[in-house]
Amino acid sequence: MTEAIQLDKGKKAVFKEKLMNKLPNGVNLNTCLTCGVCASGCPATGLENMDPRKFVRMVALGMDEEITNSPWVWMCTQCQRCLYVCPMKIDIGAMIFEARQLKPREERPKGILGSCDMALRNTSGSAMGLSEEDFEWVVGDILEEVQESQPGWEELEAPINKEGAHFFVSQNSREPGVEPEEMVPLWKILNIVGADWTYGTRGWGGENYCMFLADEEKWEKVTRNTLESAMELDCKVYLNTECGHSTFSVWKGQQKFGIETDLEIAPMVMYYAKWMREGKLKPSSDWNKDLKIKFTVQDPCQQVRKSFGDALAEDLRFVVKACVGEENFIDMAPKYSNNFCCGGGGGYLQSGYNEQRLKYGEIKKDQIVATGAEYCITPCHNCHDQIHKLADHYECHYHVMHLWTLICFALGVLGGKERKYLGPDMKLLNMPEGQELDEDF
Numbered sequence: 502m503t504e505a506i507q508l509d510k511g512k513k514a515v516f517k518e519k520l521m522n523k524l525p526n527g528v529n530l531n532t533c534l535t536c537g538v539c540a541s542g543c544p545a546t547g548l549e550n551m552d553p554r555k556f557v558r559m560v561a562l563g564m565d566e567e568i569t570n571s572p573w574v575w576m577c578t579q580c581q582r583c584l585y586v587c588p589m590k591i592d593i594g595a596m597i598f599e600a601r602q603l604k605p606r607e608e609r610p611k612g613i614l615g616s617c618d619m620a621l622r623n624t625s626g627s628a629m630g631l632s633e634e635d636f637e638w639v640v641g642d643i644l645e646e647v648q649e650s651q652p653g654w655e656e657l658e659a660p661i662n663k664e665g666a667h668f669f670v671s672q673n674s675r676e677p678g679v680e681p682e683e684m685v686p687l688w689k690i691l692n693i694v695g696a697d698w699t700y701g702t703r704g705w706g707g708e709n710y711c712m713f714l715a716d717e718e719k720w721e722k723v724t725r726n727t728l729e730s731a732m733e734l735d736c737k738v739y740l741n742t743e744c745g746h747s748t749f750s751v752w753k754g755q756q757k758f759g760i761e762t763d764l765e766i767a768p769m770v771m772y773y774a775k776w777m778r779e780g781k782l783k784p785s786s787d788w789n790k791d792l793k794i795k796f797t798v799q800d801p802c803q804q805v806r807k808s809f810g811d812a813l814a815e816d817l818r819f820v821v822k823a824c825v826g827e828e829n830f831i832d833m834a835p836k837y838s839n840n841f842c843c844g845g846g847g848g849y850l851q852s853g854y855n856e857q858r859l860k861y862g863e864i865k866k867d868q869i870v871a872t873g874a875e876y877c878i879t880p881c882h883n884c885h886d887q888i889h890k891l892a893d894h895y896e897c898h899y900h901v902m903h904l905w906t907l908i909c910f911a912l913g914v915l916g917g918k919e920r921k922y923l924g925p926d927m928k929l930l931n932m933p934e935g936q937e938l939d940e941d942f
Contacts, residue, residue: 514563516603524595530561532589539583539593544841544861549573553583553593560596569603575610576857578847580802585838601715609714612851616710620723624730626706629674633702637661639677640684640700647685651916652935659688663699668740669731669764670698671707671747673882682918686909687742690773693912694781698740704730707742708882709750713848717757724754728762738765740772743904745803745881746846752808768804770880773908774816777823784911786826788931796825796907797833797874799865799888800840801881811837820904821878824911831872841865845887858887859894866891869899875924880904900924 520528540552551573559568568574579594587593601609619630627636644659651657660666670691676684691698704727711719728751731739741748748768755766776782798817800806805814814837822830833840844862852858865888869877877899879885889901902922909915910923910931917936920928928938 514560514565516565516568516600517560517563520560520596520599523599524592528592528596529589530557530591533557533561533591534589536588538586538588539591542586542841543577543583544844544864545573545577548576548857548861551576553577556596556600557591557593565603568600572854574600575613575848575852576854576861578802578842578844578849578861580842580846581807582802582839582842585806598715606714606716610848610852610854612853613710613714613848616708616848616851617714617716617719620706620709620711621719624703624726626704626709626723626727627674627678628706628708628710629678631674631678631706633705636672636677636700636705637702639681643681643684644688647688647916651933653914653933654689657688657692659684660699662702662734665735666697666699667736668696668698668738669734669736670700670740671727671742671744671751672700672705673707673742673744673747675882680921682916683903683906683921685919686903686905686915687769689909689912689914690776690782690905693914694776699734699736701727701730701734703733704728707744707747709747709754710848710851712746712750712754720750720754721758721760724751724758725760727751728755728760728764731764732762736764738767741766741768743769743880743882745801746883749803749808768809768813768880770804770813770820770904771809771816773820773904777820782908782912784824784908785913786822786824786829786911788911789826789829792926793829794825794876794926795829795831795872795874796821796876796878797831797869797872799833799843799877799879799881799884800837801879801884802840802842802846804881805840806838814838817878817880817904821907824907831874833868833872841868843884843887843891845881845883845885850883850886859891862887862891863895866895866897870897874899875926876900876902878902878904878907 540546540554546552577597581594583593616628620628709723752766841864843865849858913931918939
């Protein structure tokens, strides 16, 4: 039998008071109906014998010490699905962010802490600690290889520090750090549409684990660094790579910290759709007319529910359907802003709570399997990594693919070294002339 919690009635609820003062509109605990809708749709419900409703009650009851010592605040991804369904619009995700600050910085999860501190090592902003020089060398090396080995791409460009470029493009460190060939499909897309774009050696890193660490000072520093780089180059659009938390951290950070800028802060997905509607990108789904390979998409919480809304989710589906055929697309249920978080966000991948993270993601695994799709498209690095890990852990047979990979595949320009995430049913299809599949695949 569960023991009743003993409350210290003489203890002041310091954390509750802080929340009520700092977040008066989003955390009015007096309006909570204790209805449990937040907990019923939360993948973290049950982990550590906790759920969102219990967390809110602990805050209301002044259980500061229990909250401080609970690892559950690092198992909640702050995906805000609880806020989306809450009839009183209580922002539990914002409360979790503040609760993470209760732990001394050095006692927070080492993986998240390390990635935050890596981004502060130099002005590149890379969470892997890659320097400006490292990035410039990798981009130049891969670009030269493509120009020399892929017919038709002798004039491919990947500019760095180009003053006056329209787009400042961010890049997740995963590509230049461990799989540089994965940068090439994005370069091809940008060149095909004739985009005037550039990277910046300063602030090219498209990730911000200081946000997940709940280190506001460092979150602002990383965000300000990358935005100022784009402004110094006199760019007009800060174009985020296919990375949900990178998109949100810059978009939200600019607002939260009052960073003055005339830059449009935009997600890559919306521009893919825009260029297709304008006829600048013309993918074909003919390759899949007879094969009828099925695809579904993951709605990244950071890019859809938390920032750009269902308009981005619609654009995502428009792009995928254009590449695979509308009849070969199967949606998850639920979808759009009501979709479930996969468990890759919130710093979960580097929190050290791997067993709990895989349990959290079981709902997402079930969603994907229920569609019967052979491929799940994820325009977000953390979603991509987590959903791939879910497939391995639960022995599922779906594949996970970046959106830029699918677009280039449907355009017929995906090179032999750019097919790492294709399954055996697609690896040899639509191969450009003069290209062969990399034997490492």
